[in-house]
Every structure is written in C-alpha cells, then in structure tokens.
Amino acid sequence: MRTSPPQRLLALAQLSNSVGDGAYYTTSALYFTQIAGLAPARVGLGLTVGWAVGSLAGVPLGRLADRRGPRGTAVLLALATGLAVASFTLVRDFLPFVLVASGYAAAQSGLAAARQALLAGLVPAGERTGLLARLQATLNAGLAVGAGLGGLALHAGSRSAYVAVFVVDAVSFVVCALLLLGLPRVPCSAECAVSAVSAAASVASVASGTEGRGRLGGVLRDRPYAVVALLNTVLLLRLPLLSLVLPLWITSRTGAPAWLVSALFVLNTAVVTLFQVRAARGVTGLDSATRVLRRSGWVMCAACAVFALSAGTSPWVATGVLVLGALLQVVAEMGQSAGSWQLSFDLAPADRVGEYQGLFGTGVTVARTLGPLLLTWLLVEWGTPGWLLLGTAMLAASYAMGPVSRHAARAGEVSRTRGLTPANVVTPR
Template sequence: MLPTSIGRGLFITASVVYFTKAVGLTPVQVGTGLTIAASIALFAGVPMGHLADRIGPRAMTVAFGLAAALALTAYFLVSNWSAFLAVASLVAIAQSASGAARGALIAGSVPPERRVRTRAYLRVVTNVGWMVGAPLAGVALYLDTDAAYMSVILATGAVTATGALLFLRVPPVARQPESRREPMGAVLRDRPYLALTVLNAVLSIHYGIANVAIPLWVLERTEAPVWIISVLLVINTVMIVTLQVRTSRGSGTVTGAARAQRYAGLLLAAACGLYALAAGLPVWIAASVLMLGAAVHAFGELFQASGGWGLSFELAPDHAQGQYQGLYNTGFQVSDIVAPAVLAVAVIGLGWPGWIVMGACFAAAGLAVPPLARWAERTRPPAPDAATVAAAAKP
C-alpha cells in the first residue's frame, strides 16, 4: 500500500500541471476528461468485484494493480484530449476494479473482528504515502520542465506496479466454490445495502469540502489569509494519521459502525456551521474559526470512514465480498463526481445558507444510517454452520 499511496501523492500533486504544460490541454479539458472517466468507472466496481470473487481476490488485486500502473504510465504517450480521455478512463476503471478486489482480499485474509482496524491502519499508511509523494512531486514543480513532469508520470507507474506486486506476499484467498457463488449483480437487489451505499455517498461529499469548497470560501467569502488553506490540510492529515486507528474501535459490528456514521453526520454538520461562521469575521478570528472547523471536520471524516468500512464488510456475504465492496466503493466515486458542482453551487453560490443546507444533509444522512442498518441486519440470511461450510468447500 505504501508505494501505491506514494504514487498517488506524486500524481495528484503534479498531474494537472503536467497535462496543461507538457501535454497542452486546457484546465477545462482536464476537468471534463477526469469527470467523464470517473463516470465510466462507476460501472466497473461490481462486475470486477464479482470477477475477484470467482477467480480469487489476491490474483485480481495484483492484476488490476498492474493494469493501473500500465495505464498511468500511458499518460506519457498522451498528446491530445481524445487520448487523454481514453487513458484516464482506463486508469479510473483499473483503480475501481483494484479497490473492489482489495476489499475482498482484506475480507478473506483478516478475521471479521479485525477488518475495520486493518483498514484503519491501511488508511494511515495511505496518508503517510501522500505526505511522502507530494513533496517529491514538488521537486518537479520547482524544476518546471517537461522532463521533470514526465519523470513524475513514469515514477508513478513504477511505484504503483511495485505496490501491486507486494500483494503477492499476502497468502492467497480460496475462490468461492460454485455452490456458494452469487450471480453477478446480486448486490443490486440488496435494497438495504443499496440504501446504505447512497447514504455513505452523501456523507462522502465532505471530501470535496477540503479540495473544492474551502479554497474558494477562503478566497471569496472570508478575510482569512490565503495560506490558511494549507494549514487546514495539515490539520486534517495529521489528525487522520494519528487518530484513525483509535477512532475505528467499536466499528467492527453493524451497530457500532452505524453509530460511527451517525456521529460523522452530526460532526460534519457542526463543521459546516463553523465554516459558515468564518464569513465576515476579522482576519485572525476567521482563521481560528476555520481551524476549529477543520478539526471538527476531521473527526467527522474519521468516524465516516470507520463506520463505512464496518457496514460494508459486516453486511456483505463472505462469498460475495468482491461485488459488494465494488458497489460500496461506487458511493465514494459518485461523491467525487458530484461534490465539486454541488459544493460550488451550494456553498459559493448561496454563501452561509449553503453551508447550513449542506450541514442539514450530512446530519440527516448520519441519523438515517442506524435504522437502515437495523433493517439490513434483519434481511441478512443466517450464517451457515461450520459443517455446511466444510461440505460446500469439498470438490
């Protein structure tokens, strides 16, 4: 995971500059292409997760990871918007498929009571990787040459491939016997799971707040200094790295995970209120309120992530974890697509009332999770006993 996340940090930091300066695309072309690619990848998670269930999640995690590395390296060959769109779509599909397979691999390799904690550790590693990759990409930004940017693209592909191959060290997970396999798309008929995926997508819109809403809000609606934007990002990253494992405790059950998402909705609503409050305040008071909002927001993110992991694992049948993880990850992808537009209209267009509307949406989504989780639990089939599982596994 660490090499892959370092590659992610490299790519996110320098890729837009590479596409505009070295390739010659306009910012609108880059944004449109990435949005279209993400939309196409929405349809990859469930079928690719189903393939991981049938063939085995470790093999598919490695294969999809290598495919993502190859696709990332293909950016080196991009010279126009059509080629950019094609490569971006391949990257997005491979990354979506890899996420579904990786979720199934964790579910098959780790005892149920440790799955959420394992995801928490992996998220810490991911954030550390971003912290390493971003400064390295900063070297390319400093040099500001086509060769430097191309080196970042090639390095991203190399470290992503390394990260994929490291999964070969994980013991293989046996593929599910024919008698226990779910047909592809079975998850789409699981209405409680679908509903929880939608609620998690609403809560996941908060990721766009740091990337989209806050920079625009600070620049256009507050008196806070511009550099406070980087301070807010540092607060978030430090809190995720230091607190994610601790706040994941208790989210390994459906009840605990639902409670965590309820906390997340209320905390995110409180953060929206604090961000709104910063408008019109004197410089240093506005900066202080924004930093307090960032801390509350980070706690909301911590609980949202751990609650989402718990629900996605505990409510998915073990023999179909791939396609279930693929669907749940789709919620994150949807939020990535809609968040920039929603936040730009609601927050920047409406001002502080937009923050209140967003906060109300977060609170409503968080409060709706526990009753829906109870509904989902009631619809789960009883777990098979050991004898039944052993019999099904025999050739």
C-alpha cells in the same frame, strides 16, 4: 495489537501507491493544463467521464475478484493502474485523455474492490475494521510524503519534473503489485464451491417464487445494501472539500492567506495518521458502527456551520475559524470512515465480498464525479446557506444509516434461513 505478515504486506502495499498518488494529486491538474495543453474545462469534463466509467466498472471487477481470486485480480489491476498513469505522459489531445482517464478510474475502482475482498479472505472479521483504520493512517502518511514530492515538482515547474512525478506514481503501483503478489492466495476452489451453492440456491428460489439477497441478478438486487451504499455516498461528499472546495472558499470568500490551503491539507493528513486507529477501536459491530456514524454526523454538521462563519471576517479570525472547522471535519471523517467500513463488511455475503465492495466503493467515484460540480455551486456560489444545507444532509444521512443497516441485516438473515445465501457452507481453511 501485533500485526500478522499478511497485514504488514497490505500496509506496505497501501503505503507504496499512496506515496505515488500524493505526488499525482498535487501536480496532475497543472500538468494536464500547462504541460499537456488541455483546456481546464476539458480536463474537468474528461475526469468526470473517467470517474463515471470507473463507478460502473467497480461491481463487475469486484465480481471478477470473487470468481477468479482477489489476489491475482488485485495484482493485475495494480499493474493496469500503473500503465494508465504512465500513459498520461503521452496524452496531448482530448479523446486520448478521456480514454486514459477512464482506464485509470476503472482500474483504481476495481483495485479497491479486489483489495477489500483480499483483506476479507485473509483477516478475521473481528480484526478488519481495526486493520482498515491502520491502512487509512498509512494511506494519509503516504499521501503527505507524496504531496511533498509533488511540491518539489511544482517548484521546478518543468516538463521533466512533472513527468518524473507520473513515473514515480506508475512505479509505486508496480511495487504495490509485487507486494500483493507476496500475500497468501485466497483459494479459488473455496470461492468457486460457494459460488456454485449460491447459484443453485438462486435457481431454487426463482423456481419457488421466493426472492432474496442471493437471487441471481447480482448485488444491485440487494436493495437494502444498495441504500446503505447510497447513504454512504452522501457522507463521502466530504472528499472534494479539502482538495477543491476549501481552496476556492478560502481565496474567494474569506480574507485568510492562500498558504492556509496547504496547511489544512497537512493538518488533515497528520490527524488521520495519528488518530484513525484510535477512532476505529470501539467499532466492532453493527450497533457500534451506527452509533459512531450518528456522532460523526453531528460533528460534520458543526464543521459546516463553522466553515460558513469564516466568511466576511478579518484574516486572522478567518484563519482561526477555518482551522477549527478543519479539525471538526477530520474528526467527523475518521468516525464516518470507521463506521462505513464496518457496515460494508458486516452486511455483505461472505462469498461475494468483492462484488459488494465494488458497489460500496462506487460511492467514492460518484463523490469524485459529482461532488466538485455540486459543492462548488452549493458552497462557493451560494455561501452560508449552502454550508448549512450540506451539514443538514450529512446529519440526516448519518441518522438514516441506523434503521437502513438494521433492515439490511434482517434481510440478510431471512435470506440465509431460506437457503438463499451460502452462510451455512463451511469454507475450507
């Protein structure tokens, strides 16, 4: 499929900041503890607080993108993220660290929502999931390159090498902002007209005693969509597996060599880079999205069972079992990503995509906030029963996505027929 200039710019912007993020992710923990001098427990607490703030900021910043225009909002938030990353190099005490971490997480969460709203305004609905798959592949390619740069800094081990990584990450967000600035502007006048109709309809619905998705009060009143976002958060608990839980599991519960940690990371990023677009090709609507989510739930459940089998075996057997588990996990990850992307757009009102994506995106921050603590206890401390419980929970969430998303779609149709959402308004081109 040929890509349009806006799609290419979106991909380049994704590649730019993902390279910086890859370097940041591989070095930040050691920088904060070994260079900045913060205790590991305080680093964990500060990041937890920061991502908690980020999860709360996603919706209002997404709403800002809807009302003020997603392109300008995304540019400003990309610059704010770069400033926060650069500020980490000045942190020496816990309170400044928490403040900077909160600013970083809020800017990242808002940027993700604004970019989704920008994508929705520039890309036809039928092409969005395919483009998101390409962007995900680009993201993983950038992360792999950035991880290599971070590895060089880890090998050097000096303060200047670590600071250079943070500078690269900050600059990558400046480049991202410049690329986003080159995109066509999604007209604010159209958004404002739609918002005005939505507000008027909301007032009318309150006066008549009816309720629905367009009622004044924001995305949190759309309970079916909120439940879909909650179920997606359960699926996103896979996020800490590769970066935190599997390294701890490998070194404490198996006889596999420690270098396998980096090998599994490279394997994951390579598979997503090569096959995410293909995995998303058949996901074009609500039914196909829920089908791929169900299949991915079974694969993820199998991956958890395989990971559990790696404990107490010989080093070579453990290595083979872990590689098999990682392959199953990345296949499930690609399917879950494609299915959730489709649902997040299909179930959101056209005039409030940024706000709705802000809520949907809080799943990432919640998983990053609660996932490390929850999964470390569940998997590393509890062992095999914990893996089986996690796999069962993800399978249940995958199956629940079907009826819940259909209910959300029906609720949206009812609201539109009552005039509660501006689906009948033609947006100027």
